[in-house]
Amino acid sequence: MSDRREAFLAHVGTGLTTLCRCWRITRTDGVKYGFTDHDQNLRFGGVDFRAETGLSASALATSTGLSVDNTEALGALTDAAVREDDIEAGRFDGAEVRSWLVNWADVDQRWMQFRGTIGEMRRAGGAFQAELRGLTEALNRPLGRVYQKPCTAVLGDGTCRFDLSQPGFFTDKTVSDIEGNRIFRWTDFGAFDDAWFQRGRLNVQSGAAAGLWGAIKHDRLQDGIREIELWQPIRAPILPTDEVRLLAGCDKLLSTCSEKFSNIINFQGFPDLPGEDWLLSQPKSSNPNTGGSRR
Incomplete structure (x- = not known):
């Protein structure tokens, strides 16, 4: 050099x-x-x-x-x-x-x-x-941790450390019914709980949009039809027969981290942090001021 x-x-x-x-x-x-x-x-x-x-x-x-x-x-x-x-x-x-x-x-x-x-x-x-x-x-960019009740990690990142490749936390599907590059529907989806993929992500695996992804806004099950709605449309054409991968979502709560992912050891929030109302609270014996945990 x-x-x-x-x-x-x-x-x-x-x-x-x-x-x-x-x-x-x-x-x-x-x-x-x-x-x-x-x-x-x-x-x-x-x-x-x-x-x-x-x-x-x-x-x-x-x-x-x-x-x-x-x-x-x-x-x-x-x-x-x-x-x-x-x-x-x-x-x-x-x-x-x-x-x-x-x-x-x-x-x-x-x-x-x-x-x-x-x-x-x-x-x-x-x-x-x-x-x-x-x-x-x-x-x-602002750096440093934020003190808040919900988790600050992104599901699957270096601080969360959850492995989304585990069975049950992703599914690969062939696109069948799509509306506006934003709403996807399937009649044969599989045994996943309602809203399992809400707040997760949809990765496009093949076709003109391969490599792009979108954040999932809603995951609904109605009359046997599973509907996945994104926050924003995928900005490239998606056709039936294209392959997508759905990754499970997380609402950042301690209960979800514990019950859905069994990953509470890596939870990055502060669920017992008192809210602003606590500053104005008066001491009383009938209802202890515990901080209102969102467990």
Whole structure:
């Protein structure tokens, strides 16, 4: 790495340079795209950087300290590069972006200028515009635990530690009846309690929407028909015969953690935390002020 940097600096120091910019976008599903403003395709790091995509970027705004670095990238929408339906489906949300200054005569001589993620992405008139956010963007997020009665963990994450791949906590289904990419219905669903998947998630396993998911708002059983309703529609076409996976839901209460998941040891809430009314309560012997546990 140091030899590559020294070679790049030596090339820049000559005053007669053969430099171009290259960008690599890595989506959260692992798909990679390479772009360059050079007039020919380049390749390094196992990625092809394509020249015919029309991608360009404004000047990188970089700084020391904790301020946020940012820039914007512009490019053409093409089936071979960035497609409008992929943007609409949200496949580029949070994608990692890396940008280099590259000696196109010797691609081993390059300098990374920017590393971050895609923020807001817009498209119009056959082109897209992506806001690029630097690594310090993550410092804008509030960190630390929140003291509240419900659990603060996400079911199955590193703090919850529950294994959702256990039998009984997921089911794979073939789509049969779908309404507006948001409501799914089945007549032969299986032996799951009513509302078992409420507050869970639906993952699309196959078809044009493969890799996308939605949060489950309602899980109802009426007249032998199981209806799963999402909070928002899946932003890509879903057809009958596509496969989906339903994951069990959690309402974040201590009783649910104990009785449904047997995972109370990892409960991340404070069920006995007194509410605001406790501050105004007067001592009395007939009804002890216990804090009103939501067990």
